[in-house]
Amino acid sequence: MAFVILDGFAFRNVQTDHWFYDSDSSIQQVTPFFPWSNAVQGIVFWDFGAPEEFEDVCVGLRWQNALNGQSPITLKNNLSGFTCFIGCDGMGRFNFNATLNGSPNYTDTSTLWVAANEINYLELSVQTSKVHIPYDPGPPEVPEAYKMLVEYELRVNDEVFLEGGIETPQRVLFGSGLDTNPWISHLNIGAVEINALGEAAMSDFYINTPGTFKGDSSIRTLYPAADVGTDFTPSVGTVHYALVNDHPDNTTTNNSATATGQIDEYSFDTLPSWAGGTQTINGIAGIWHLGTSDPNTGGVFGFYNSPSHFTPNFYPLSDGSFTYFFDGREYVYGSTSVKWTEGAINTITLGLKRFL
Amino acid sequence: MLRFGDSFIFRSGSVFNSEYYTNGFADLAPNGRGGDTAANGAAFYNLGADYNQLTIGMGWTANYGQSPFTFANSAGGAAFSCSINLDTDGRWNFTANNTSVGVPSASSVRSVRQGLWYFVELNVITTPIHLPALPPIALPPVGRADQWYVQCDFIFRVNGVEWLSGRVNSGGEQSATGAGADGQNWWPPSLTQTGHLSMSEFRAVAAGAGLMNDLYVTDGEFLGDCTYTNLYPASDVSVSMTPSTGSSNFACVNTHPADNTKYVTASSPLSDTYSFDPLPAFNGDVLGTVLAMRVLKTDGGSAQIKEHYTSGMTTVDSVNKWRPGGGYTWRYKIDVLDKSPFTGLRWTQTEINALEAGPDRLS
Numbered sequence: 001m002a003f004v005i006l007d008g009f010a011f012r013n014v015q016t017d018h019w020f021y022d023s024d025s026s027i028q029q030v031t032p033f034f035p036w037s038n039a040v041q042g043i044v045f046w047d048f049g050a051p052e053e054f055e056d057v058c059v060g061l062r063w064q065n066a067l068n069g070q071s072p073i074t075l076k077n078n079l080s081g082f083t084c085f086i087g088c089d090g091m092g093r094f095n096f097n098a099t100l101n102g103s104p105n106y107t108d109t110s111t112l113w114v115a116a117n118e119i120n121y122l123e124l125s126v127q128t129s130k131v132h133i134p135y136d137p138g139p140p141e142v143p144e145a146y147k148m149l150v151e152y153e154l155r156v157n158d159e160v161f162l163e164g165g166i167e168t169p170q171r172v173l174f175g176s177g178l179d180t181n182p183w184i185s186h187l188n189i190g191a192v193e194i195n196a197l198g199e200a201a202m203s204d205f206y207i208n209t210p211g212t213f214k215g216d217s218s219i220r221t222l223y224p225a226a227d228v229g230t231d232f233t234p235s236v237g238t239v240h241y242a243l244v245n246d247h248p249d250n251t252t253t254n255n256s257a258t259a260t261g262q263i264d265e266y267s268f269d270t271l272p273s274w275a276g277g278t279q280t281i282n283g284i285a286g287i288w289h290l291g292t293s294d295p296n297t298g299g300v301f302g303f304y305n306s307p308s309h310f311t312p313n314f315y316p317l318s319d320g321s322f323t324y325f326f327d328g329r330e331y332v333y334g335s336t337s338v339k340w341t342e343g344a345i346n347t348i349t350l351g352l353k354r355f356l
Numbered sequence: 357m358l359r360f361g362d363s364f365i366f367r368s369g370s371v372f373n374s375e376y377y378t379n380g381f382a383d384l385a386p387n388g389r390g391g392d393t394a395a396n397g398a399a400f401y402n403l404g405a406d407y408n409q410l411t412i413g414m415g416w417t418a419n420y421g422q423s424p425f426t427f428a429n430s431a432g433g434a435a436f437s438c439s440i441n442l443d444t445d446g447r448w449n450f451t452a453n454n455t456s457v458g459v460p461s462a463s464s465v466r467s468v469r470q471g472l473w474y475f476v477e478l479n480v481i482t483t484p485i486h487l488p489a490l491p492p493i494a495l496p497p498v499g500r501a502d503q504w505y506v507q508c509d510f511i512f513r514v515n516g517v518e519w520l521s522g523r524v525n526s527g528g529e530q531s532a533t534g535a536g537a538d539g540q541n542w543w544p545p546s547l548t549q550t551g552h553l554s555m556s557e558f559r560a561v562a563a564g565a566g567l568m569n570d571l572y573v574t575d576g577e578f579l580g581d582c583t584y585t586n587l588y589p590a591s592d593v594s595v596s597m598t599p600s601t602g603s604s605n606f607a608c609v610n611t612h613p614a615d616n617t618k619y620v621t622a623s624s625p626l627s628d629t630y631s632f633d634p635l636p637a638f639n640g641d642v643l644g645t646v647l648a649m650r651v652l653k654t655d656g657g658s659a660q661i662k663e664h665y666t667s668g669m670t671t672v673d674s675v676n677k678w679r680p681g682g683g684y685t686w687r688y689k690i691d692v693l694d695k696s697p698f699t700g701l702r703w704t705q706t707e708i709n710a711l712e713a714g715p716d717r718l719s
Binding site: 033034039062064091095108109111112116118119120121156158159204216218 | 683
C-alpha cells in the first residue's frame with residue numbers, strides 16, 4: 001500500500017508557485033479550515049504520468065460544498081477516455097458516474113445528504129476492471145468493444161453514502177490490435193481531478209493504492225528546522241535549512257550540489273499536538289522542490305534518516321524551472337505494517353544526495 | 357409523524373441561516389405571530405427520504421403572487437414538484453409539475469388579505485401514473501412515447517379551515533429522455549427500484565416583505581394552528597465535557613442566537629446532561645419536540661455524536677446519530693419526536709418540565 005500523493009495545500013503559494021500538479025490546475029488560497037492547514041478553491045488536475053496507472057485507488061478530500069452541482073472528485077485516464085466521478089446535486093446528495101465513451105452512466109443519488117456550505121471529509125474508493133466484448137459476425141453483427149466495470153464506495157465523514165458497481169458505456173474497437181489501439185492498455189486510472197469552484201473549498205487531499213480508506217484525516221506540514229548534513233552550497237549565508245524552509249517557497253534561496261556524492265540533510269519542526277490525544281498517523285510524504293541549472297545532467301535521490309533509506313531517483317527539469325518531487329510512506333522505512341509514531345516523526349531527518 | 361420543525365427563533369437567521377437548510381436563507385425579523393421572532397426568506401430542506409404523503413404548515417403573512425409551500429423531488433434526475441400558490445387577488449390554487457406543468461386546480465373561493473398573518477397547511481398525496489408507449493399507427497403516423505405523470509391529491513387549510521382540495525395531475529415526462537434509454541435514469545419506478553415520483557424536499561418561502569414562523573412537516577397528519585416554545589438549558593445535571601469558559605456547562609450552550617465563543621468540548625467519548633427552562637403554562641397538547649444542538653468538529657479523525665433524553669432513571673438515545681464535518685462550520689443537528697420516547701404517548705407538559713437532555717460524543 002502506498003500513498004500516491006498527500007497535500008495539505010500549506011507549503012506552496014498556490015497562486016504564484018507553479019507546482020508539481022499538471023497544467024489545467026487553477027487554485028487560490030482561502031480561509032483555512034483548520035489553523036494548521038490551508039484551504040484552496042479551484043481545480044487541481046494531476047496526471048500520475050505513465051506508467052503510473054492504477055486499478056484500485058482511494059481518494060480523500062476535505063470539501064466544502066457550494067451546492068451548485070459540482071463533482072468534487074474525478075478519476076480518469078485521458079489515453080482511453082475513461083472517466084468516473086462523484087457528483088453532488090443541488091440538495092446535497094451524491095451520485096457516481098462512469099464513462100468510457102459518450103455520456104456517463106450514473107447511479108441513483110444517495111439518500112444521505114450534506115448541508116449547504118458544510119465542510120465534510122469525502123473519501124472515494126474505486127476499483128476498475130476492463131470487460132471485453134468479442135466480435136460476433138451476427139446477425140446482428142456485434143463489433144469488438146470494451147467497457148469497464150467500476151466498483152465504488154463513497155464515504156462522508158467515515159459514513160458510507162454510496163456503494164456498488166456500475167458499467168461504463170462501451171467503446172468500440174477500430175483497427176486491428178493493441179499497437180494501433182493503445183487506449184486498450186489504459187483502461188484504468190491515470191489521473192485525478194479535484195474541484196472546489198465558486199464558494200466551495202478543499203484541503204487535506206490524499207490518494208493511495210491499493211485503495212484503503214484512511215478516514216477523516218488532517219495533513220500537518222513540517223518544515224526544515226536545523227542542519228544535519230551540509231555538503232551543498234547555500235545561495236546566501238551559511239545556514240542551509242533556512243534557505244529551504246520558506247513557505248510559500250522562494251526559489252531564489254536554495255542549496256546547490258555542484259558535484260556528485262554531495263549530501264544535504266535537515267531535521268524538522270516538531271509535530272504539533274492535536275485535540276483528541278494520540279491519533280493514528282496514516283503516513284508521511286517527503287517533498288523536495290528541485291531545479292537544475294546544468295542542462296541534461298543532475299540526478300538526485302531523497303532519503304529518510306540516513307542515506308540508506310532511498311527514494312526513487314529524481315531528475316529535475318533542465319530548463320532551470322523548479323519542480324516538486326514527492327515520496328509518500330505509509331509505514332516506517334522498510335516495514336509493511338509498522339506505522340509512524342509521533343516520536344519517529346519528531347526525530348526524522350530528510351535529505352538529498354546528488355548521484356549524477 | 358413529525359418529520360421536521362423550525363421555530364426560526366433560536367438561531368440568528370441572518371448569520372446562521374444555512375446551518376441546517378440545504379440551501380436558502382431565513383433572516384430573522386420581528387413582529388411574528390404572538391410577538392415571536394419570524395423569518396424572512398426561503399428555506400429549502402432535504403428530508404432525506406421519499407414520501408408519498410406529506411403535510412406542511414406554518415404561520416405566514418399573505419404575500420400576493422408567492423408560493424409559500426413547494427414539495428419536490430430532484431433525486432435521480434426527477435423533476436417532480438408541486439406547490440400551493442397565492443394569486444394576485446389573494447386566492448389560492450395548486451399546481452404540479454413533472455417537467456411540464458399540468459392543469460392547475462381551480463382557485464379558492466375565499467381570499468386572504470395582503471400582509472395579514474394566517475396559519476396555512478398543505479397536505480399532498482402523490483401517486484405516479486405510467487402511460488405506456490404506443491406505436492405509431494398508419495394514419496396519422498403518430499405514436500406516444502413512454503411517459504409518467506404524478507397524480508396529486510391535496511388538501512389546503514387556512515387557520516384550520518379547508519379552503520381548497522382536489523386532485524391535480526402533473527404534466528407528463530417521457531421516461532426515455534436523458535439517460536433513461538440505458539436504464540440509468542432513476543426517477544421513474546421500475547422493477548428494481550422505487551423511483552422518485554414522490555416528495556423528498558420542501559421549500560417554505562416568505563420572500564420580499566413576507567414573514568413566516570412555526571414551521572412543521574409531518575408524513576400526513578395536520579397539526580393545526582400550532583406554535584413553538586423554545587426552552588434552553590437552564591442547569592447542569594451531569595456533565596463531563598469541558599466548558600469553554602467558567603465552570604457551568606449549560607451556560608456555555610444556552611446562548612440564543614448562538615455565541616461561537618461559548619461551547620463545551622468533548623475530546624473523547626463524553627456526555628453532558630442539562631435540565632431546561634420550564635414550559636410556560638398553556639391550554640392544549642404538546643404535539644412534538646425538536647431537540648437541537650449546534651456542533652463543530654475541530655480536528656481530523658473519526659467522530660460520531662448523538663443526543664439523549666433522560667427522564668428519572670431512564671435515558672433514551674436520539675433517533676439519529678451524526679458524523680459532523682470538520683472545519684469552522686457549525687451545524688445544527690436536530691432530533692424530532694412527536695411522542696414521548698418514555699411512554700409512547702403524547703408528551704405532557706409535566707413530562708417536558710422534568711425532561712433532561714444533552715449531547716454525547718460516541719467516538
